[in-house]
Amino acid sequence: MTSQSRGAGPEQSPDQSPGSSLGQHPAPPTGPFKPSHRRAAPDRGRTLLGPALRLIHTGQAPTRSALTGALDVTRATAGAVTGELEALGLITVDSRPAGGGRGRPSHRLALADPGPAVIAAQLHADGVSVALAGLGGRLHDPVHLPLPADTGPAALLRTAAEAGARLARAGRRRVLGAALALPNPVTEPDGTVPSSLHFAWPPGTPVDALYAAETARADPGPRARAPLPTAVANDANLAALAEHRHGAGRGARHLLLVTSGHRGVGGALVVDGRLHTGSSGLALEVGHLTVDPLGRPCACGNRGCLNAETDTDALFAAAGRRPDPDRPLLPQARALARDPHAADAVARVVDRLGLGLAGLANILNPDRIVLSGLHLDLLAAAPDRLAAVVADRCLWGRSGRIPIVPAQVAHAGLVGAAELAWEPYLDDPQAVAVN
Incomplete structure (x- = not known):
């Protein structure tokens, strides 16, 4: 979760949005929904409305045939479920079947547009x-x-x-x-x-x-x-949830998102489709992981936190430059990350980021790491260096490299x-x- 602001305002792009503590509502399951037993058809159809809508919502069931397989139900049950969702104004069922593959063509499913x-x-x-x-x-x-x-x-x-x-x-x-x-x-x-x-x-x-x-x-x-x-x-x-359902995190069972926006560093973990928020919603304060005990002071009172070593202020400090106080900070930092004259500063911040990601990987063992905000630009500027630092400091070494990928979801x-x-x-x- 976030510890300081990572907003980007109007300039926000797929990578700049950071994310959330999901409160009262559970996150969706990933992969096919497999009922533990078969119920009577009408009751079962009502029970499957939610799982079916989630599959269509996340793009996992573009046709009625795909939905039938994902839910492990009969064609008739899938037809009843999609008919109910269509009656609720949530989806549309195209009566013209989608062809091009083996077997019977299947009806296309789409989200209602405009819908609620x-x-x-x-x-x-x-x-x-x-x-x-x-x-x-x-x-x-x-x-x-x-x-x-x-x-x-x-x-x-x-x-x-x-x-x-x-x-x-x-x-x-x-x-x-x-x-x-x-x-x-x-x-x-x-x-x-x-x-x-x-x-x-x-x-x-x-x-x-x-x-x-x-x-x-x-x-x-x-x-x-x-x-x-x-x-x-x-x-x-919330950004991690968005990436897991609609972006770079699709298909990951254990997704770690780490981001830096306006200032500070935040993170989130999605496990089997659900956000891990801890006992009271405050888990994953990754920004306060120490990566340099003698490093820059952090707002939390410690020194060398990921928060203080890999955010926008840290990059400007490493480059010996000052941002324009009259312009939004994040776009300036992103431009600096792409400046070839700032390569040494980028390398220093990337090394600190790699130490932090390796420590998180050792503890959490994610199968994918998504970077957003300024960290996306650092990844683009030095992908091999960042991957090497993480691999060298990770318990599994180079044989167990964890994919580190850029965020995809705008806003x-x-x-x-x-x-x-x-x-x-x-x-x-x-x-x-x-x-």
């Missing part, structure tokens, strides 16, 4: 992003706003809630929920912020309750479900927030029909 939507919002160090989001990780025209003059919790959450409500009122889609990605740790299940290094919110700020209240006050309009369900989570965790924090808002309906698609 949720409000996805994200707070960054330098702004607020909001979008309406459908199923399938699809964002619709994200809006990026500057931070308000007052960055206290009520004022900042009001800004996010009102921006989302404006999108909901202006759109023509039914809005089913809202979720917010935060550049802070978020405790579970109470949804409080134990520390907020960037916005200096008081410890224990009840951000979940405040966001729910501000969303209700903002009035998302007559097409929004009332009361509108809301949720909040840490942005690094991953927002996409992850959408996943959080959609979660109750992925669990129970029939809840869509409830007013």
Whole structure:
């Protein structure tokens, strides 16, 4: 999860979004859903609605034949399940079969467009992003706003809630929920912020309750479900969830995401499709892993944390340069990572990043590491060096190299927030029909 802000505001690209602490809603299973026993057809069909929607939502079942195999059901059961999801307005079933392979052609399955939507919002160090989001990780025209003059919790959450409500009122889609990605740790299940290094919110700020209240006050309009369900989570965790379902993490059983945005370093772990958030939502504070005991001071009070050795400030310090205070920091750092005159500085920061990734790999044994934010640019600048450092410091050495890959999802924090808002309906698609 994140320990300091990694937002990128309007310049955010697939790699810049960091991610979250997923609270009350479980994440989806990966791979085919295998029922433990066969139920009577009608009851079984209702039970399979959620798993079926997840498979279509994540692109694992583009046809009814693929869904039949993934669910391990009969054609009739798969037909009944897709018919119910279509009746709920969540998917479409193309009556023209998809051909080109062996066996009987199968009907194409697609997510309804336009279908219902949720409000996805994200707070960054330098702004607020909001979008309406459908199923399938699809964002619709994200809006990026500057931070308000007052960055206290009520004022900042009001800004996010009102921006989302404006999108909901202006759109023509039914809005089913809202979720917010935060550049802070978020405790579970109470949804409080134990520390907020960037916005200096008081410890224990009840951000979940405040966001729910501000969303209700903002009035998302007559097409929004009332009361509108809301949720909040840490942005690094949400980015990991987005990458696992829709990006570079697809198919990984144990996915580690490490990211650095505006400042600081965050991380998240997805195990068998579920975020690992620890006993109270605060797991994976990877930024406070020590990689140089004599290194730069960290905001946590220690020295040489990954947080302080591999973020944007660290790269500028290693290069002996100062960023322009009137321009967003992350784009400047990303440009510096590509500057051939900064190669020595990049090498120093890459070595520290490699030490941190190796330590995490020794403990967590992921089968894939996804890097985003500035770390994606460091990977692009020195892929062989980073891989070599990780391999040399990892217990399994070069024979057990872990793939280190760049993030793929644009605005991953927002996409992850959408996943959080959609979660109750992925669990129970029939809840869509409830007013």
